[in-house]
Amino acid sequence: MGQSLITAIRDNTGSTRSRFSKKWAKSIPFLLMLPALAVMGLFALFPVINAFRLSLYDKQLLNPGETFVGLDHYSQLFSNGEFINALKVSVIYVAGSVALQFLVGLALAALLSAQGVKGKRFFRTAFILPYTLSELVVSLIWLQMLDTEFGIINYFATLLGADPQNWLFDFALPAVIVANVWWGSTFSLLMLESAMQGIPKELYEAAEVDGCTSWGKFVHITLPSIRYVSLLNMIMITLYTINSFGIIFVLTAGGPLGSTDVIGMFMWRSAFQFMDLGLGATISTIIFVVNILITFVYIRLFGLNTLKEGA
Amino acid sequence: MQKMKVLALVFVMAVMTILAGCGGKSSGSGTSQNNQGGDSTAATSAEPTELTVINQDRWAPYVEKAVKIWNDEHPDKQVKLNQLVLGYPQLRQKITTAAAAGQAPDFSLIDSVWVAEFADAGYLKPLDSIDPEWVENDFKKDFYPVFVNGDSYEGKPYAIRSQTDMALIWFRKDWFSQEGIQPPKTFEELMSASKHFSQKDVQAKYGNSQGIAFPGGLKAGETTTSLLMPFFWSSGADVFKDGKVVLNSPESKAAVQFLADLVNEKASTKEVIAYEWDRATKLLATGKVALSVGGSYEYAMIKNTTGWSDAEMKEKLGFVPIPAGGSGKVATSAGGMDYVIYEKAKQPELAMEILKIVTGPELMKEFVVDTAQNSPRISVTEGLDKEKDWFLAETGNFLYDANVRPVIPEYAKVSEQIQKMIESTVSGKTPVDQAVTEAAKAISDVTGLPQ
Amino acid sequence: MTNRKKSLGIYILMSAAAIAIAFPVLWMFIMSVKPADELYLFPPTIWPDKWEFGNYTKALFEAGIDNGLINSLILAVGTLALSVTLSFPAAYALAKYEFKGKTILLLAILATQLIPGMAAIVPLFDILQRMHLVNTYTGLILIYTARTLPLNIWILKGFFQSIPNELIESSMVDGSSKIASLYRVALPLALPGIGAAAMFTFMQTWIDFILPLTMLFNEDKFPFSVMLYKFVGDPIMGTNYGVLFAAAALGTIPTLLIFALLQRFFVQGLTAGGVKG
CATH class of the missing domain: 3.40.190.10 (Periplasmic binding protein-like II)
Structure with missing residues (x-):
């Protein structure tokens, strides 16, 4: 394997001393990818297919049998007011989280990439702190901070002369978005900062000669240069936000009155609270399809070339 | 320098691979360790x-x-x-x-x-x-x-x-006796006591911000159902009877109306629908409310939070079962x-x-x-x-x-409907009549039992 | 605007952001040394009146967080090793070979990330059971590997693309040991990329709790993330936030160290993966 690998690589890089047939050389990349693809196929792709199959069946977690119901679950869901509500709430939650998370990450990355700034390491460590915590810990910290009676946020509010608020009652959705953005921005920051560092200095120098302002440089050089990473980052944080609901689970459990009941929460209730695996699988299949659509929309928005740049 | 880095990396990867490979066996080795203790004495039949x-x-x-x-x-x-x-x-x-x-x-x-x-x-x-x-x-x-x-x-x-607990009304006995109020035995007494402690001048005296607190929504989950079901029973209502859903009754509506009125009459607050399961009594223990609907399991928590001694607990903390509504009888739920x-x-x-x-x-x-x-x-x-x-x-x-709460396989779904019914009425979103009717229908749907 | 004024502005902005972002984490540390009754004071004590280090000893020794941290480390490091080892050749193939359907394959790899994790739990349990891997770290590591491979492949692929073909070629023409020379050239160059991929992998594995909760059946195998839940929602005493945050703080220290030490790696690692100049 080692021998042939090297030879094949050499073939590819232009060497002429190959003793192997072209066919063998062609299969090299697939052999290289095989272990990774096998693991992904079994543990990542199979569950997707399984979820789709299960969505066509009535299957309760606690009962061994299953009955074929066709598309019943789908029609049932789309006539269910709570599911429609969950879709609407999800759109706001995801859009709000992703937009803020990306912008905050971008702003912090721009600050960290500014020229001549000292102590970057220190600041970056401070910015990274939230990302070192798990979802549960993040949620519980915010639960304590947002507490109406004893929370530090209300204490700060009173210091500023405002009345204490019941954040998780009157501002439930914004509150969970803020907690989520606080946690997730670091991820955007890290990806975007590294992209910014890869921009050749000459570009900026040339722009300076042309008399560009800092803002001008940011808009005309930085932003276009980090398009590919931005795309990747947005796709990733969007999918992550759709699929996760840990923060909402702890902070509001979907309430009050369904105002934070995102689709992940809804799925969890169906599958594990009420043991309806078939219904849970249907929701996850719908989420899967939505995720694919969103990915395509992003790629469209950024232009297909952005992807090619990376690929 | 570069060489060192590569070497270090290879070493780390090798260690990691070994770890990954042997992780699964750890249970086996654990078992054998424990077995060794028995082996020394004798007989293989004595294997635990x-x-x-x-x-x-x-x-x-x-x-x-x-x-x-x-x-x-x-x-x-x-x-x-x-x-x-x-x-x-x-x-x-x-x-x-x-x-x-x-x-x-x-x-x-x-x-x-x-x-x-x-x-x-x-x-x-x-x-x-x-x-x-x-x-x-x-x-x-x-x-x-x-x-x-x-x-x-x-x-x-x-x-x-293994143990049991029940729904109670916790109240501040010391405040009650200072104000000359008796422990509540009926819905009316509960309402008037709660309203008394929500008056501005009384609140100024005791530092509380609310009369009564109770878990009123989906956030508190099962606690909402287990602590509020007794209000239905003491009103003479129930969810099921003789294989039928009997929730849609004037008695149920009276119970729900009472809970909604606690909020409407400012004895409590709408925010109860967003309470966590242990919030209501935590508010009592921190002196923010005079009464709370809670569980007997919270005794230890109250003692711990207030820091009261046994004697102080006896002196300051009062408790009664859920007072009598329309049925004329007190009630409680045993969980x-x-x-x-x-x-x-x-x-x-x-x-x-x-x-x-x-x-x-x-x-x-x-x-x-x-x-x-x-x-x-x-x-x-x-x-x-x-x-x-x-x-x-x-x-x-x-x-x-x-x-006890209804003994049926679909209990989780039934309980969710009850929580929703209370959340939507207490918040003022849905009129009591409509909420009870809808909940009864939903419960009938999920259980397949007739109304 | 002079340069000095500008950088002063940047420092002010960065300091404000750093305080706002770091505060909740610092607050967690403060809450972790407060005794239970002090957590319910208003106004809250910014500096604890009484330092309750008992929270830490309770979390570490009574609740077994120490064992949980070791288990988490085994899981995270195991996943890291396997995921990086498998993504390395795959990424190389995707970077240096042309073949039909490559773009589709790249997208398909990404698409495996699109399935909500919750939904996969029951089928995954089923698979592990058939492979007799329930209640083993091997089973969990395989699942985590499948979840972290896509990102690792994407990052490393970008890396390999940035390494010129000639560099690899020339090292091979040297004649010495062939495979060694490839690794000598490619590995060090890819090291920052591996570092970045490693950090993502480590974090994802470290914080996950639903999979170990479902797949493991011995308490002494539970990772830290599952142990943490023991403190949440005690039906009698409620959540003991002091001890909980003490446990959380203990679990944060390893991740914090990794980030603080490897951050330069990380930033470089993504650079090549992301932008091609």
């Missing part, structure tokens, strides 16, 4: 039998104690305990996924409201199929009748209650955690023997006194020190008035 258990933090030490008692008494039938300890929020998911995959433990702790659901799915072993004598002579004689019924499904006993043995248990007989020790009078008394929980055994309640364990001795009597 493994018992797998899923339990919660506070309960687990008592199972350990029981196993120790058993092992001391049965040197020839040693038990090795494999106990998995989880928090309440994970218990349901862990047990259901394990049971569904045929990985059930021998016995576990579950919430008493899950018994019917698990039994209906065929996951639980009827206790009388393991030890009919114990069921006749101990279970049916010493446990309060409410538990003998509540832990049976379709006539068969499936679960043993608690149950031990169950699984159909797929490898050692059902042994599990039963251990459970008989865990839930036997001696260990149960130790457990309930230690955690300030009520006893489901009559003899244990009667044997309590009336001076030292005054709270448990007094509340123990309420158990004769107690009901």
Whole structure:
């Protein structure tokens, strides 16, 4: 394997001393990818297919049998007011989280990439702190901070002369978005900062000669240069936000009155609270399809070339 | 320098690969270690039998104690305990996924409201199929009748209650006596006391910000149902009767209306719908409210949060069952955690023997006194020190008035409908009439029972 | 605007952001040394009146967080090793070979990330059971590897693309040991990329709790993330936030160290993966 690998690589890089047939050389990349693809196929792709199959069946977690119901679950869901509500709430939650998370990450990355700034390491460590915590810990910290009676946020509010608020009652959705953005921005920051560092200095120098302002440089050089990473980052944080609901689970459990009941929460209730695996699988299949659509929309928005740049 | 980095990386990767490869074997090595202790004495027949258990933090030490008692008494039938300890929020998911995959433990702790659901799915072993004598002579004689019924499904006993708790109105006895108010015995008295403590001048005196607090929505989950169901019972209403959904009744509406009125009359606040399960009584313990609808299980928490001594607790903390509504009778709900043995248990007989020790009078008394929980055994309640364990001795009597929440397989969905009904009316979003009618219909739909 | 004024502005902005972002984490540390009754004071004590280090000893020794941390480390490091080892050749193939359907394959790899994790739990349990891997770290590591491979492949692929073909070629023409020379050239160059991929992998594995909760059946195998839940929602005493945050703080220290030490790696690692100049 080692021998042939090297030879094949050499073939590819232009060497002429190959003793192997072209066919063998062609299969090299697939052999290289095989272990990774096998693991992904079994543990990542199979569950997707399984979820789709299960969505066509009535299957309760606690009962061994299953009955074929066709598309019943789908029609049932789309006539269910709570599911429609969950879709609407999800759109706001995801859009709000992703937009803020990306912008905050971008702003912090721009600050960290500014020229001549000292102590970057220190600041970056401070910015990274939230990302070192798990979802549960993040949620519980915010639960304590947002507490109406004893929370530090209300204490700060009173210091500023405002009345204490019941954040998780009157501002439930914004509150969970803020907690989520606080946690997730670091991820955007890290990806975007590294992209910014890869921009050749000459570009900026040339722009300076042309008399560009800092803002001008940011808009005309930085932003276009980090398009590919931005795309990747947005796709990733969007999918992550759709699929996760840990923060909402702890902070509001979907309430009050369904105002934070995102689709992940809804799925969890169906599958594990009420043991309806078939219904849970249907929701996850719908989420899967939505995720694919969103990915395509992003790629469209950024232009297909952005992807090619990376690929 | 570069070389060093590569070397270090290769080394780390090698170590990691080894670790990844051997992780799975750790259980095997653990078992063999434990076996070695027995080997030295002799006989291979004395190899301990493994018992797998899923339990919660506070309960687990008592199972350990029981196993120790058993092992001391049965040197020839040693038990090795494999106990998995989880928090309440994970218990349901862990047990259901394990049971569904045929990985059930021998016995576990579950919430008493899950018994019917698990039994209906065929996951639980009827206790009388393991030890009919114990069921006749101990279970049916010493446990309060409410538990003998509540832990049976379709006539068969499936679960043993480990402790119990009930819905109460907690109140500040010291404030009440200063204001010359009697403990509430009826809905009217509860309303007027709550309103009294929501007046501005009274609040200025005691520093509270609200009259009464109660968990009023989906956020508090099952707690909402278990603590507010007694309001229905004391109003003469119920969810099911004789195989029918009877929720849609004037009595139910009166109960819901009362809860909504607590908010409408400013004795409480809309925010109760977003309370977590333990918030209402936490507010009481921190002096923010004069009354709360809570569970008897919160006694220890109140003591801990307030820092009061036993004497102060007696002086400052009052409690009554849920006052009488339309039915003219007080009510309370009896909850608690149950031990169950699984159909797929490898050692059902042994599990039963251990459970008989865990839930036997001696260990149960130790457990309930230690955690300030009520006893489901009559003899244990009667044997309590009336001076030292005054709270448990007094509340123990309420158990004769107690009901259990509906014993049906679809309980989780039914409970959610009840929580929603209360959340939407207390918040003022839906009129009481409509909310009760809708909930009754939804409950009829999920259970398949007629109205 | 002079340069000095500008950088002063940047410092002010960064300091404000750092305080706002770091505060909740610092607050967690403060809450972790407060005794239970002090958590329910208003106004809250910014500096604890009484330092309750008992929270830490309770978390570490009574609740077994120490064992949980070791288990988490085994899981995270195991996943890291396997995921990086498998993504390395796959990424190389995707970077240096042309073949039909490559773009589709790249998208398909990404698409495996699109399935909500919750939904996969029951089928995954089923698979592990058939492979007799329930209650083993190997089973969990395989699942985590499948979840972290896509990102690792994407990052490393970008890396390999940035390494010129000639560099690899020339090292091979040297004649010495062939495979060694490839690794000598490619590995060090890809090291920052591996570092970045490693950090993502480590974090994802470290914080996950639903999979170990479902797949493991011995408490002494539970990772830290599952142990943490033991403190949440005690049906008798409620959540003991002091001990909980003490446990959380203990679990944060390893991740914090990794980030603080490897951050430069990380930033470089993504650079090549992301932008091609």
